[in-house]
Amino acid sequence: MKTFKRLAVAALVLGMGAMQPALAQTDPGITDKTIRIGLFSPLSGPGMAYGFDVVNAAKMWYDKTNKEGGIHGRQIELVIEDTRCNANDLLAAVKKLVEQDKVFLLNGGSCSAAVVAAREYVERAKVPFLMLNASGDGALYPPSKYIYGAFSISQYALGGSAVQFAAEHLKAKKIGYINHDDAYGTWNLEAAQTQAKHLGDVTLNVQSINANINDVTAPMLKIRAANPDVLVLTTYARPAALIIKKARELGWTKPIVLTVTGTADLTQLVENVGGPDALKNFYIQDVLAALPSDPKLAWVYDMYKQYYPELAAKPGHPQSYMPYGLPSAMSVVKALQEAGPEPTREKVLSILENLKLETKVMAAPVEFTPTDHAALKSAIYIKFDGVNKELIPGTFKSVWKYVPKQ
DSSP states (O other), X not given: OHHHHHHHHHHHHHHHHHHHHHHHTOOTTBOSSEEEEEEEEOOSSTTGGGTHHHHHHHHHHHHHHHHTXXXXXXXXXXXEEEOTTOHHHHHHHHHIIIIISOOSEEEEOSOHHXXXXXXXXXXXHTOOEEESSOOOHHHHSSOOTTEEBOTTOOHHHHHHHHHHHHHHTSOOSEEEEEEXXXXXXXXXXXXXXXXXXXXXXXXXXXXXXXXXXXXXXXXXXXXXXXXXXXXEEOSOHHHHHHHHHHHHHTTOOSOEEEOGGGOSOHHHHHHHTTSGGGGTTEEEEEOBSSOTTSGGGHHHHHHHHHHOHHHHTSTTOSOTTGGGHHHHHHHXXXXXXXTXXXXXXXXXXXXXXXXXXXXXXXXXXXXXXXXXXXXXXXXXXXXXXXXXXXXXXXXXEOOOOXXXXX
């Protein structure tokens, strides 16, 4: 009898030992009933337009998923943080979400510089991180196993696409190009130069400015002296408004193309440039599948009204970037679904490596490969006179590709 008991105890101990590795491999943020996701973006401060309604869009997709049964019976549980478009705040939020809230994965970030600051920590923590709507090229290249983004176009793709549009649609041979004198500006300029070289007969006249510039007279005089056919602006909204206003004062009448980084609030842009007269030959880049007023996108804005009726009734809502929150949330849901009833971080990461998803929101499908974790490389263009918008047919794609340094 004693021998039997000893054998039973030994079997129990061995059984527990056999169970321990499986328990140790259980990832944070997963229970039998929930999957916890960390969602973050600037919800206050001067960068709020880049993220407030973007987070709202992601939230409504996750809620829709929950109402439809969740992910293999598990409900998505969100923990939301405000990053104020600041690198220190974003890193603090990410650390809190991973270490304190124990999230399964991260979905957030609307400001590239802030997102890039989190790369090292994310890789150490080995947590899947899908950016919300930041381009975040510095965190995407060279590719990281744990980081995916550029759901609303990478900076490299942004610059290349703008040059392609200027050359193909506006028939420009000489392009004036104003970017920022930082990493953000370097990324889009590299792809713009690659696109010009690819086209063969296009040249760029480049002026790089500080993002906090107050007087744009000097760079605009240099652009005017070079006499380009088109002026492409890849700046933030504030310097873009200063340049457009100065261009009008200098008698500039040739086309101006503003990339999506400066178009967060077009109503404010019109006011800042002094009215529609400054926008008589003006084009904006966008990354949606169509104009917001197009019936193809009506479901997005109808969903927003359904989820946020009081907010939708207020002027300025939804904000321009609102739909940009959907593709990353859709990709998270898709990857979790494909990971099966017992998802792990490793399973999700392996699925993301080859994910392709038609969102019916953006200008092209979300598409990842093992060597490129930037989702979107195409854009649309819209002629905007300060009041009316006219969609230019077609999409315009960047040819730039990441090449590992030897």
